[in-house]
Amino acid sequence: MHTVTLTKGVPDFREGQVSFDEDGHLERGNTPTVMNPNDKHALRTALQTKVRHGGRLSVMSMGPPGYGDVLGEAMESVYADELYLLSDRELAASDTWATAITIATGLQKLDETPDLVFAGFKTADGETGHTGPQACWCLDWPIITHVIALDVNEDEGTVRAKRLVEGDIEEIETVKAPMPAFVVADPEFEPTYRTAGDRLTLKDLRAETRERAKNHEEHLTTWDHADLNLDPDYIGLDGSPTIVSSVDPIPKAPAEREATMVNPGDEDGMNEVFDAMAAHAGGER
Amino acid sequence: MEATTMTDEHEHYEAVVVGAGPGGAAAAATLARNGVETVVLERGVDAGSKNVTGGLIYAEESAPYTIDGLLPGFREHASERPVTDYYIHNIAGERVKTFDITRGHERDTEWADAVLRRKMDSWMAERVHELTRETGGGLLTGVKVNGLLREDSEGRVRPSDASSGEQSDPRDGEIVGVTCEELDPIEADFIVAADGVNSELARAAGLMDWEEPEEWFQGVKAVVDMPGDAINERFGIDDDEGEAHLFSGDLYDGVRGGGFLYTNESSLCIGNVFHLDSIVAEEAEVQDLLDALLTHPLLAQWLGEEYNEREYSAKLVPDSKKAANPSPHEGRLVLVGDAGGQMQAQGPIIKGMNHAVTAGALAAEAFVEARSRGKPNTAGERYEQRLHDEGVMAKLRPMRYEIASAAGENDITTNLAERLLDSPLGRAGVRAADTAGLLGQAYGSPYLATMMPDTKTPYVTLPTIIAEELGTRVADDTTIEPPSLGERIGELxxxxxxxxxxxxxxxxxxxxxxxxxxxxxxxxxxxxxxxxxxxxxxxxxxxxxxxxxxxxxxxxxxxxxxxxxxxxxxxxxxxxxxxxxx
Incomplete structure (x- = not known):
């Protein structure tokens, strides 16, 4: 069993980390890069598969060399064996189309064809949700999206999954596909480890990875466009048909109420707070 | 696709040990060394996060097992200071009479170390995980076992626990495994309930109850921060030495019990252990009784001016004389340590963890022996037999106490003893006994200690009279202010x-x-x-x-x-x- 999880580095959008210029544009240089938070659903699915079926687990990403640390973070959270980074100046400014071609090529270059590829739900910066399905389309493999439960039958070479189908009423559909296949986990996916055996395997993996993640660079393979044998005209900016014409900042909602800061140690201040609250204690506003 | 609890196929291990304290660790280590596939389930976020000790752990010369024998390196890595000096203080107001009981303490003691359970248990858990993992099992934290899995006469396996409220008797059927909150049920050939003083498994099996306050003690403890240098200076000891102090007399408003102080590497354990029925009868506020000890002028020499409490904690302590189950097993289930009431607390002797270690190892051996004879179901009986043969049960339920208590624990005898002691004759006797060196000897005698009746006399009246007649006034003034109950809760x-x-x-x-x-x-x-x-x-x-x-x-x-x-x-x-x- 060999699985690959795709991940992406995104700006850390958490309060206090993210930095915008006065026009409301993201200042990438002043904002740390972290693993796409939405990729955790893919990682959880991959980890559950590894715990239940063993085998190799690789993590792949496309991005600048600094993404090595993002991959290190992914290694720790998913107890990965190997890391692959597709990184090259020629790959810069790729849209989802060019990225999908690059990723699909990277997946084909692996010495052992993956049985399953876990793609993230969507990225926190682009939010397209395209890259995984497009990469799958390039490979002409089946894809199962919105997965909430997964069962691999290694003997049959199939994967069976429950997926959420949203419509007038929410339905759960059970589907089966031959491997290799792409799987996109829904945020509703909750990994379950209900046997002592699974939890002990998790504990082993955690202990193994703690050592490995300290030197994650040693487990990192970096491929450029030449390694991947990709024509620069079909990748990067030149290979990207999408044009972003403009970006508008979302205006902040104006605050209507005034806020006063009170130190909890300040007795007079706290008394004022209680007095103010007491006026509404009857349930009036 | 999703695991359910209704399938007939359960995960199976040869042995399941519930609880990763000293009893569970000893059982699991012994099982693993004998090649038994063993899984250990601990409900705490980390082993040692759910229990507290006074606490000293003993290695008895007469015991077949000691914790450092089972887990080499224990004393270097898991314990604090050894007890090299042992004192008992009799207190009446500010008058104190101290006896050195080191010699009595050393009798049958290979070593005794102060311990803190988080450090001790989490170290043991790592060793136990390594040992059990080799058998195909291992140790898991954060898993709460909440009941027993039973098989009825028609071969149906289902969870049952005392509180399930089912129509049929939940105790019908043979015990075949455990049910867990976080995991699907697990079947096992041998189940060790080392799940502590409030053992849910012992209750589910109907082997223990929590009915009579007379069968229990309650311990309340503060861990007080103190740099190692300050401990050495204030107690006059070196890094590799440690002290134990016991306190009794009139400082606890007549509640039966006593106090203790043990030195750790860079902290002190200070607390009280009282008979629970006495706490109830006197309507005692136990946190105030802890403060009564902490602020007694005798402790000022050790506590200094800065008091920094690291942790406030409490624990129920079974009184093995009454609570130890003489037949702690049913089917594949055995009780070990506190879960079986195996806590010897009598007069100045408080020993629990060492008995849990011995019991755990004996239980494990009983299963190994039973299995090798092709009769794994006889493990429980063999365990009970070994507890008797190795003298564990005799320590937990001493015959001397059973005889003495019949004579001594009634109102007439108690009133007589109280009035005699408090009379001029009794007081003269106390003075004479001290002159002859008898009091010091008596406090150091394990024989007298096991006969001590659970009445007010040895806990309160005698120590008070000793201090009044023979004690000297403590000159120090205490300046420390223990935290309020609200602050103590807030720090947890x-x-x-x-x-x-x-x-x-x-x-x-x-x-x-x-x-x-x-x-x-x-x-x-x-x-x-x-x-x-x-x-x-x-x-x-x-x-x-x-x-x-x-x-x-x-x-x-x-x-x-x-x-x-x-x-x-x-x-x-x-x-x-x-x-x-x-």
Whole structure:
């Protein structure tokens, strides 16, 4: 069993980390890069598969060399064996189309064809949700999206999954596909480890990875466009048909109420707070 | 696709050990060394986060097993200072008479070390995980075992526990495994319940109850921060030395029990252990009794001016003389340590963890032997036999006490002894006995200690009279101020199991449950931030006093299971109070 999880580095959008210029544009240089938070659903699915079926687990990403640390973070959270980074100046400014071609090529270059590829739900910066399905389309493999439960039958070479189908009423559909296949986990996916055996395997993996993640660079393979044998005209900016014409900042909602800061140690201040609250204690506003 | 609990196919291990304290660790290590596939399930976020000790751990010369024998390196890595000096202090007001009982302590003692449970148990858990992993099992934390799996006469396997409220008797059928909160049921050929003083498994099997306060002690402890240098200087000891001190007399408002102080590497353990029935009878506020010890002028020489309490904790202690189950097994299930009431507490002797270690190893050996003879189901009987053969049961339930208590623990004898002691004749006798060196000898005698009746006389009256007749006044003044109960609760770490209260008050009348307000170590009369409180409710113009409960600050000691009318279980794995010192 060999699985690959795709991940992406995104700006850390958490309060206090993210930095915008006065026009409301993201200042990438002043904002740390972290693993796409939405990729955790893919990682959880991959980890559950590894715990239940063993085998190799690789993590792949496309991005600048600094993404090595993002991959290190992914290694720790998913107890990965190997890391692959597709990184090259020629790959810069790729849209989802060019990225999908690059990723699909990277997946084909692996010495052992993956049985399953876990793609993230969507990225926190682009939010397209395209890259995984497009990469799958390039490979002409089946894809199962919105997965909430997964069962691999290694003997049959199939994967069976429950997926959420949203419509007038929410339905759960059970589907089966031959491997290799792409799987996109829904945020509703909750990994379950209900046997002592699974939890002990998790504990082993955690202990193994703690050592490995300290030197994650040693487990990192970096491929450029030449390694991947990709024509620069079909990748990067030149290979990207999408044009972003403009970006508008979302205006902040104006605050209507005034806020006063009170130190909890300040007795007079706290008394004022209680007095103010007491006026509404009857349930009036 | 999704695992369910209704399938007939359960995960199976040869042995399941529930609880990673000293009893569970000893059992699991011994099972693993004998090649038994063993899984250990511990409900704390880390081993040692759910229990506290006074605490000293003993290695007895007469015991077949010691913890460092089973887990080499224990003393270097898991324990604090050894006890190299042992004193008992008799207190009357500010008068104190001290006896050196080191010699008595050393009798049958290979070594005795002070320990803190978080450090000790988590070190043991790592070793035990390594050993058990090699057998195909291992140790898991954050998993709460909540009941027994039984197979009925038709071969149907289903969970059963005492509180399930099923129509048929939940204890019908043979025990074949355990049920867990976080995992699917697990079947096993051998189940070791080392799940502590409030063992849910012992209850599910009907082997222990929590009914009589007379069968229990309650311990309340503070871990006090103190640099190693300061300990060395104030106690006059070196890094590799340590002291134990016991306290009894009139400083506890007549509540039967005593205090202790043990030196750790860079902290002190200071606390009290009282008979629970006496706490209830005297309506004692146990946190105040801890403060009575901490602020006694005798302790000023050791505590200095800066008092920094690292942790406040409490624990129920079974009185093995009455609570130790003489036949601690049913089918594949055996009880080990506190779960089986195996805690010897008599006079100045307080030994629990060493007995748990011995019992755990004996239980494991009993299974290995039973299995090798092709009769794994006889493990329980073999375990019981070994407890008797190795003298463990005789230490836990000494015959001397059973005879002496029949004569000594009644009102007539007690009143007679009290009046005699307090008479000029009795007081002269105390002085004469001291001159002859008999008092020091008596305190150091394990024989006398095991005969000591559980009455006021040895705990309160005799020490008080000794101190009055022979003591000297302590000159030091105490300056420290222990934290309030609210502050103590505030310093504890909790991962509250929101929406899942683990204790339900069955009867909120003051008659049934009022004793919990004072006896609970995190509750007090007139204190609103604790577990139990008394409230006045108005109904149809009548005023009624009732008891109410909020389990948020619960330290899971189990006191209220005995003194109040409750229905209880433990919080789920990793939830509830987390002791960092223990």
């Amino acid at each position: 770490t909790y991962d509250t199991d929101v929406g899942n209260p683990h204790i339900v008050l069955e009867d909120d009348s003051v008659e049934a449950s009022g004793a919990a307000v004072t006896a609970c170590p995190v509750s007090a009369e007139g204190f609103g931030g604790g577990c139990y409180r008394e409230e006045t409710v108005q109904s149809n113009g009548d005023e009624e006093r009732v008891v109410s409960l909020d389990t948020q600050p619960c330290v899971e000691c189990g006191t209220c299971a005995i003194v109040a009318d409750t229905q209880w279980e433990h919080p789920r794995g990793g939830k509830g109070v987390e002791f960092r010192e223990g």
